[in-house]
Amino acid sequence: MKPKSQRIVGGRLRGKKLQRVDGVIRPTADRTREAIFNILGQQIIGARVLDVFAGSGALGLEALSRGAESAVFIDNQPTALGLIGQNIRHCRVQAQARVIRCNIPSQPLPTAETPFDWVFMDPPYNQALIGPALQWLLNGRGLHGDSRLVVEHDRYEPVADLLERNPELSVFILFDARRYGKACVSFLRCVL
Numbered sequence: 001m002k003p004k005s006q007r008i009v010g011g012r013l014r015g016k017k018l019q020r021v022d023g024v025i026r027p028t029a030d031r032t033r034e035a036i037f038n039i040l041g042q043q044i045i046g047a048r049v050l051d052v053f054a055g056s057g058a059l060g061l062e063a064l065s066r067g068a069e070s071a072v073f074i075d076n077q078p079t080a081l082g083l084i085g086q087n088i089r090h091c092r093v094q095a096q097a098r099v100i101r102c103n104i105p106s107q108p109l110p111t112a113e114t115p116f117d118w119v120f121m122d123p124p125y126n127q128a129l130i131g132p133a134l135q136w137l138l139n140g141r142g143l144h145g146d147s148r149l150v151v152e153h154d155r156y157e158p159v160a161d162l163l164e165r166n167p168e169l170s171v172f173i174l175f176d177a178r179r180y181g182k183a184c185v186s187f188l189r190c191v192l
Helices: 030-044 058-065 078-091 130-139 159-165
Strands: 003-007 017-021 048-052 070-075 097-101 116-121 143-154 172-180 183-190
Touching: 017 058, 017 078, 030 058, 030 116, 030 143, 030 172, 030 183, 048 058, 058 070, 058 078, 058 097, 058 116, 070 078, 078 097, 116 130, 130 143, 130 159, 159 172, 159 183
Parallel strands: 048 070, 048 116, 070 097, 116 143
Antiparallel strands: 003 017, 143 183, 172 183
């Protein structure tokens, strides 16, 4: 499919166009991303960020644009990995970014940069990947006692219900939830 562009909506890279491929990758909409980062505000400055199911890398790149120290991008799709690399080069943030191919949750978290301050997670909708991905982060020691997570999901996959039904995920506290059109965004805090 033909690549279409999206853009960085804030920070030092504001206005930079990012490539995406419709139909293969469902990126977080610019307006949703802008709303997320308006909620986060200054909290992202100096943070070590993990972008899981990274797609085009837009969430991690937005974090870098707004002052994150570093970002690790994880995906398993070859198309996504190519796009992430292309977008990182276009934004000239290679020194702050690392791209890793990993099949979540069947492969262990493959990075020595853990734990992360912020995790952005945008898994394919309605494939029951949120719970296993949260457990994958815990098993891989990807989080510390004050890590924060932003999970984009379909309204038919409510994160509050998932956390309530799974005692092994009791270390995650839902502290905010928003809806942007078809997308829902849940904000979690880890209390290890």
